[in-house]
Amino acid sequence: MFEPAIIVHGGAGTHPSEWKKREPYLAGVKDATLQGHAKLARGGSALDAVEAAVIALENNPLFNTGHGSVLNLKGNVEMDAIVIDGRTLSSGAVCGVRGCPNPVRVARLVMEKTNHCLLTGEGAQDFMESQGILPVPDSQLIVPGMRLAWEKAVLTDKASSLPAASQRTASDLPPGCDTVGAVAMDAHGNVAAATSTGGTTAKLPGRVGDSPIIGAGAYADSSVGAISTTGDGESIMKVCLARRTAELLETGVPAQESAARALRFMHEKVGGEAGVIVLAKDGNRCHVARHFISTTMPWVAVNNGCITWGIDQGQEESASLE
Amino acid sequence: MFEPAIIVHGGFGKFPSESNLKKPLMEGTKAAAREGHAILARGGSAIDAVEAAVTSMEDNPLFNCGYGCTLNLNGNAQMDAIVIDGQTLNSGAVCGALGCPNPVQVARLVMEKTNHCLLSGDGVQQFMRSHGIEVVPDSQLILPERFQEWEQYVKLREEFVNGCGDSQRIASGLPPGCDTVGAVAMDASGNIAAATSTGGRTGKLPGRVGDAPIVGAGSYADSNVGGVSTTGFGESAMKVCLARRIAELLEKGVPAQESAARVLRFMHEKVGGEAGVIVLAKDGNRCHVTRHFISPNMTWAAINDGRITWGIDQGQEESASLE
Numbered sequence: 094m095f096e097p098a099i100i101v102h103g104g105a106g107t108h109p110s111e112w113k114k115r116e117p118y119l120a121g122v123k124d125a126t127l128q129g130h131a132k133l134a135r136g137g138s139a140l141d142a143v144e145a146a147v148i149a150l151e152n153n154p155l156f157n158t159g160h161g162s163v164l165n166l167k168g169n170v171e172m173d174a175i176v177i178d179g180r181t182l183s184s185g186a187v188c189g190v191r192g193c194p195n196p197v198r199v200a201r202l203v204m205e206k207t208n209h210c211l212l213t214g215e216g217a218q219d220f221m222e223s224q225g226i227l228p229v230p231d232s233q234l235i236v237p238g239m240r241l242a243w244e245k246a247v248l249t250d251k252a253s254s255l256p257a258a259s260q261r262t263a264s265d266l267p268p269g270c271d272t273v274g275a276v277a278m279d280a281h282g283n284v285a286a287a288t289s290t291g292g293t294t295a296k297l298p299g300r301v302g303d304s305p306i307i308g309a310g311a312y313a314d315s316s317v318g319a320i321s322t323t324g325d326g327e328s329i330m331k332v333c334l335a336r337r338t339a340e341l342l343e344t345g346v347p348a349q350e351s352a353a354r355a356l357r358f359m360h361e362k363v364g365g366e367a368g369v370i371v372l373a374k375d376g377n378r379c380h381v382a383r384h385f386i387s388t389t390m391p392w393v394a395v396n397n398g399c400i401t402w403g404i405d406q407g408q409e410e411s412a413s414l415e
Numbered sequence: 416m417f418e419p420a421i422i423v424h425g426g427f428g429k430f431p432s433e434s435n436l437k438k439p440l441m442e443g444t445k446a447a448a449r450e451g452h453a454i455l456a457r458g459g460s461a462i463d464a465v466e467a468a469v470t471s472m473e474d475n476p477l478f479n480c481g482y483g484c485t486l487n488l489n490g491n492a493q494m495d496a497i498v499i500d501g502q503t504l505n506s507g508a509v510c511g512a513l514g515c516p517n518p519v520q521v522a523r524l525v526m527e528k529t530n531h532c533l534l535s536g537d538g539v540q541q542f543m544r545s546h547g548i549e550v551v552p553d554s555q556l557i558l559p560e561r562f563q564e565w566e567q568y569v570k571l572r573e574e575f576v577n578g579c580g581d582s583q584r585i586a587s588g589l590p591p592g593c594d595t596v597g598a599v600a601m602d603a604s605g606n607i608a609a610a611t612s613t614g615g616r617t618g619k620l621p622g623r624v625g626d627a628p629i630v631g632a633g634s635y636a637d638s639n640v641g642g643v644s645t646t647g648f649g650e651s652a653m654k655v656c657l658a659r660r661i662a663e664l665l666e667k668g669v670p671a672q673e674s675a676a677r678v679l680r681f682m683h684e685k686v687g688g689e690a691g692v693i694v695l696a697k698d699g700n701r702c703h704v705t706r707h708f709i710s711p712n713m714t715w716a717a718i719n720d721g722r723i724t725w726g727i728d729q730g731q732e733e734s735a736s737l738e
Contacts, residue, residue: 210653297538299537299538299541299542309630336659
């Protein structure tokens with residue numbers, strides 16, 4: 094028997110400094126974590142837990158995933174998502190998918206109903222419909238804040254001093270505008286990871302970031318641990334951030350240090366900001382850690398009967414899980 | 416000054432020994448290596464060399480990329496490709512691309528003209544048009560033999576779905592030699608690049624993306640270490656991050672051949688599936704080039720140290736002086 098655990102992040106970036114404005118992000122991530130943990134507590138699988146946590150964030154319009162996603166250059170919503178089952182290394186993912194309120198759910202269906210790992214574009218949409226999931230119009234996915242961000246990006250592009258839309262980094266995005274993810278371990282010792290995103294504001298149509306890529310946006314292996322990443326997607330892809338973190342775990346480097354080293358390597362080699370959540374197996378327990386080199390990253394973890402959380406660098410609050 | 420080198424593969428496969436496809440595929444692979452090497456010999460970059468080598472195979476209808484690629488379940492030619500510049504780790508890739516005769520060239524433009532690494536689906540066509548590249552009709556990409564293979568696949572699949580066929584027949588009904596191509600090179604400045612291109616697998620679900628356009632799965636390049644391009648069961652390569660795992664071993668000083676063999680063995684044991692890889696490992700101002708595959712065949716050709724070497728069967732290595 095293993096002691097289940099889960100850690101969830103709501104995106105690396107620069108969240109508002111006023112508590113009143115940043116509290117809802119933390120509350121959203123906490124709620125998602127507790128939903129995932131509830132699955133684990135009833136004996137559910139790590140895969141069910143990470144899917145539930147990410148669905149909660151996709152349904153929460155505050156987060157850049159599902160409802161509330163950023164818009165691409167043409168003003169449309171296009172999403173990427175992945176789930177990985179660390180028991181078999183099976184995975185399912187979608188990228189550049191439109192009209193999809195819960196891309197992580199479709200990603201799981203790709204894993205379970207096909208022999209493929211990744212579907213894109215119209216093919217992903219057709220598959221989604223073949224599974225009885227009806228596409229929804231963009232109007233059901235777009236929130237005013239993200240539309241405003243898009244308008245600013247597209248209009249100011251023609252102006253000036255701001256970097257071109259396609260060059261925006263995680264820190265330029267509207268606050269809290271980034272990928273979400275979850276990693277968990279269940280009572281059988283299996284681990285899973287899930288990541289979901291709307292991408293970057295004003296990205297080129299069809300742009301795929303790190304999120305749906307095994308080894309970049311996520312990684313899971315029940316003999317080692319699981320990882321989900323967030324931040325400058327291109328930087329993450331170039332260095333295979335999730336896989337690099339796992340490589341260090343495999344050589345026995347502790348979770349926190351693995352994350353920190355991989356992020357430092359990425360930043361030095363290719364630039365960019367990012368954050369990582371890591372679950373590292375340790376006998377019949379596990380260590381959960383997070384590290385980010387952006388200004389903020391809301392994260393919440395449940396492990397060993399305790400709930401811990403934070404959003405700023407170095408912040409870690411904790412309470413007993415009642 | 417570094418001694419330039421290039422290694423190219425034309426895809427893994429299973430050929431009956433008397434197959435009349437082996438010779439032309441081998442010739443096409445060698446021609447691609449020579450094209451890439453010609454660029455290196457005149458001082459060109461590793462990225463120009465791998466792009467040229469892969470373009471040559473995309474234009475050759477025998478290879479499963481560009482013109483002549485396998486068809487998806489809907490009967491369309493849908494492609495994935497990548498280039499990686501090992502000097503900066505910059506990369507450009509396309510996936511699920513329709514109407515694209517040279518996806519490796521579009522991949523390079525993604526790298527050079529955008530700040531993105533990967534474009535998919537319709538977005539690729541929009542990008543192509545915005546750069547004056549014609550989106551061509553399928554009729555210009557589909558070879559009659561590929562169409563027949565697709566028809567056969569669809570028929571077998573229907574039988575399977577209707578309960579009167581079996582998956583073995585579907586698998587064995589697939590044609591030989593039908594897989595991803597790639598190239599890895601080092602230029603006279605010591606920079607390394609990798610490129611990979613594919614039409615995927617016959618009858619793949621529309622929009623299916625395999626390992627080819629994924630950094631760390633189908634390809635990897637880092638001028639401090641080396642470069643890798645893979646071919647084979649895409650899903651298996653993706654699940655284990657095949658190219659990245661090989662690079663990890665190279666970084667630890669494990670020789671190229673052993674790195675490739677160990678990782679392929681790991682992949683096969685952990686998730687099943689067959690694959691082949693080409694590897695270029697830096698060594699001072701030279702490099703080692705090698706290949707390893709766990710299928711019966713993989714066409715490959717390498718030019719290094721003034722010699723051209725090549726093979727298609729397990730254990731086969733022919734060589735000649737590069738005239």
